[in-house]
Amino acid sequence: MQPFTYASPRSAADAVAAFDRAGDGASYIAGGTSLYDMMKLDVARPRHLIDVTAIAGLDAIETEGDTLRFGSLATMSDVARHERVLADYPVLAESLWKAASQQLRNMATVGGNLLQRTRCIYFRNGTGNPSAVGAYPCNKRQPGSGCAAIDGLDRGQAVLGQSEACTAVSPGDWPVALTALDASIELLGPQGRRVLPIGELYRLPGATPHLEFTVRPGEIITAIMVPKTAAGRQSTYHKIRDRESYAFALASAAVALDMNGARVRRAHIALGGVATRPWRADAAERLLVGQQLTPETALAAGRAALAGATPGRQNGFKIELGARTVADALMIAAERNA
Numbered sequence: 001m002q003p004f005t006y007a008s009p010r011s012a013a014d015a016v017a018a019f020d021r022a023g024d025g026a027s028y029i030a031g032g033t034s035l036y037d038m039m040k041l042d043v044a045r046p047r048h049l050i051d052v053t054a055i056a057g058l059d060a061i062e063t064e065g066d067t068l069r070f071g072s073l074a075t076m077s078d079v080a081r082h083e084r085v086l087a088d089y090p091v092l093a094e095s096l097w098k099a100a101s102q103q104l105r106n107m108a109t110v111g112g113n114l115l116q117r118t119r120c121i122y123f124r125n126g127t128g129n130p131s132a133v134g135a136y137p138c139n140k141r142q143p144g145s146g147c148a149a150i151d152g153l154d155r156g157q158a159v160l161g162q163s164e165a166c167t168a169v170s171p172g173d174w175p176v177a178l179t180a181l182d183a184s185i186e187l188l189g190p191q192g193r194r195v196l197p198i199g200e201l202y203r204l205p206g207a208t209p210h211l212e213f214t215v216r217p218g219e220i221i222t223a224i225m226v227p228k229t230a231a232g233r234q235s236t237y238h239k240i241r242d243r244e245s246y247a248f249a250l251a252s253a254a255v256a257l258d259m260n261g262a263r264v265r266r267a268h269i270a271l272g273g274v275a276t277r278p279w280r281a282d283a284a285e286r287l288l289v290g291q292q293l294t295p296e297t298a299l300a301a302g303r304a305a306l307a308g309a310t311p312g313r314q315n316g317f318k319i320e321l322g323a324r325t326v327a328d329a330l331m332i333a334a335e336r337n338a
């Protein structure tokens, strides 16, 4: 742990200005559930912490109009138990309460959760951590150092979107649900406000796995917007993991259905636990349009969602598991009242 300065601005604009003044080594902090972990692991070494938790109003949850708007400081718990979210967007509520523990959900914010870093065991015990037992190469921690997972233990690694430099899974649940529902992210930075589709927030690892997000230096996430859709009511977040709670997904699927009787008018499908970023399953969505939803068509959609997946040495099971997770999620969503 190295010394750091601390500031607690009262507005988002003041936070951006404080970050700008602090210069190199500045980092925003909100709930701290991820950043403190990274600091203990010596992955993050901030020299200036800009604590945004005192900014008034940034935790607002607004459900009026055409858009759901979640202030970035709303906690995971607050959104997961919000009456309107529970009733009309179960996929959002479930993605949150199936993540982490209650204590963590009470602290962690929905904005910070978007920027959670991978749980790859080599990343968390990699080069640069002097207290680690052994020192594993990890391109995400130290660009160009190599990737211990590729010839190592890869049961938890990605089967979609991986590169020769990195196979780490994107760890989030909430970002997967937001991806299925075409959410947008509002940011404020030194150049002003901008809004980007969530699909543009996450980078594929390619040759630069240390660059994970498209957030620019000094930008703070101020809100998450979700367009309202009738499909929200027939939705679910289905998460398969090694134990029933407090575990990351081996495979997950966020699904929302717009049905015309027994036929699918439009399906929204995104995958977690199997890819290097929240993964939109476009081919599966196209396959279902106009189809009657049956266990057979649901499984065909699941297989389409995983088409192109490539296994490593121990994670081939994720391809079939992912397909069946999508199929099960579709059938669960279909049984919900529109």
Ligand code: SF4
Binding pocket: 118, 120, 121, 122, 123, 137, 138, 139, 140, 141, 146, 147, 148, 149, 150, 165, 166, 167, 168, 209
């Ligand atoms: Fe690092 Fe990515 Fe390799 Fe894991 S998979 S060791 S995060 S480079």
